[in-house]
Structure formats: structure tokens, C-alpha cells
Amino acid sequence: xxxxxxxxxxxxxxxxxxxxxxxxxxxxxxxxxxxxxxxxxxxxxxxxxxxxxxxxxxxxxxxxxxxxxxxxxxxxxxxxxxxxxxxxxxxxxxxxxxxxxxxxxxxxxx
Amino acid sequence: xxxxxxxxxxxxxxxxxxxxxxxxxxxxxxxxxxxxxxxxxxxxxxxxxxxxxxxxxxxxxxxxxxxxxxxxxxxxxxxxxxxxxxxxxxxxxxxxxxxxxxxxxxxxxxxxxxxxxxxxxxxxxxxxxxxxxxxxxxxxx
Numbered sequence: 001x002x003x004x005x006x007x008x009x010x011x012x013x014x015x016x017x018x019x020x021x022x023x024x025x026x027x028x029x030x031x032x033x034x035x036x037x038x039x040x041x042x043x044x045x046x047x048x049x050x051x052x053x054x055x056x057x058x059x060x061x062x063x064x065x066x067x068x069x070x071x072x073x074x075x076x077x078x079x080x081x082x083x084x085x086x087x088x089x090x091x092x093x094x095x096x097x098x099x100x101x102x103x104x105x106x107x108x109x110x
Numbered sequence: 111x112x113x114x115x116x117x118x119x120x121x122x123x124x125x126x127x128x129x130x131x132x133x134x135x136x137x138x139x140x141x142x143x144x145x146x147x148x149x150x151x152x153x154x155x156x157x158x159x160x161x162x163x164x165x166x167x168x169x170x171x172x173x174x175x176x177x178x179x180x181x182x183x184x185x186x187x188x189x190x191x192x193x194x195x196x197x198x199x200x201x202x203x204x205x206x207x208x209x210x211x212x213x214x215x216x217x218x219x220x221x222x223x224x225x226x227x228x229x230x231x232x233x234x235x236x237x238x239x240x241x242x243x244x245x246x247x248x249x250x251x
Binding site for chain 2: 066083090
């Protein structure tokens, strides 16, 4: 369980390995906020290797999206599996985020 | 029956333990893996974060039973309880951008029944399993 952070041009890509849950959500928040404070404005969080996101994890994504937008940036999400997409649809968070099928698609034209 | 410390890092292990204990439910795999897993995880998170206010001296009790095709989980914390009717709908436009308040909503969306005791410190989740099944591995059946 962890996060892989890499740079793709101007875009910061964060890949979530395992789960995004109450026990590790603060770690993701801290990593993204550090990049934001360093001047990064474009973020993609990829869930290709993520099994589960709980409501605390969803909350962190909402919070990060708000903070990034306040700085003039954007947070995009990618590679949600069927279960994760169900959680986003139930909570209507699919209307709040731009969600791509893959990280490549999310990075395209960002 | 499990008794857990108020430690958010123990939630996933506890959920995995319960999930592994439910055998012969392959036809219901998705409802178990998504609906029940999410519901139980959210119930434990709420119990530790809000019920017990992350007080490590308080405990959370988890009771799981499977009877007549009803998989039931009861989660009890040692807090003073809350009124679940006061929790707002997180999907309304004014609440959509709030970072909290989705746990109970997800439980209600994904489980067949969600009920609280009068004090509000105990939640009971029910998932109906068409094919039945058994519980193993020390979880109360």
C-alpha cells in the first residue's frame, strides 16, 4: 500500500497502490499538497492498481481537488475499476471530477 | 465476535478477517466484496473516528452472523451515540464538495438494511444473500 509520484511534463502523476482509506489518506494529502506548494498545478491520480477507496479516501480527493482549484490548477482521476466507479456514481462524485479510462488518456492534452 | 482497539490502522485487517470467514458465497461475490466490505469498513471507521473519538482506551465490538441467508454485522462503539437522522445527504449540491459525511450514506446505499440502537452507538448492517453460505474462522455464526 503506497503512492508512486512521478512527473510527466507539467503534470504530477500519483499512482495509488492498494487502497486509499482512512489509514493512509493523510499520506496522499501531504504528498499532493507538498507538490502544490512547490508550484505544481496539474495533477492526475491513477487508480489502476487500487482495490478500494473508502469514504475518507473520497473525502481527501474532494478536499485536494478544492485546494488545487483554489490555486488555479486541476485534479483529474483515472483508471477506476467497476467497484470504484460505482462508489463515485453513488456519491455523485463522478460529476465533480474529470475521470479518464487510463492515465494516458488523463495526461493527454492536460 | 471481534473486539478491536480504537486504531484506524486495524480496520482493514478486521474487515479482511470477516470477509475471509464467509465461505461458499461465490455467487454473491460482488455484493460481498463491494457492498458488505464497504458497509463494514464505514461502520468501523465511524465507530473509531466519531463514536470513540479516536480514544485508544475505548474499544469497538464487531459481531457477525449469517442466518437464513442474512449476513448481519453489528458494530458497537463506546461513545455517547448520535442521531443518524441528522446526517445530511452528501449528494446535494451544497454538500457535494464537503470532505466528510459519505460513510453512512454509502452504508445505506449498499446494504439491504441499516439500523441503529436508541443510543446511536450501535449500527446493524444486513446483506441478504440469495445462495446462503456459512461463516468460518471464529466469527460468530
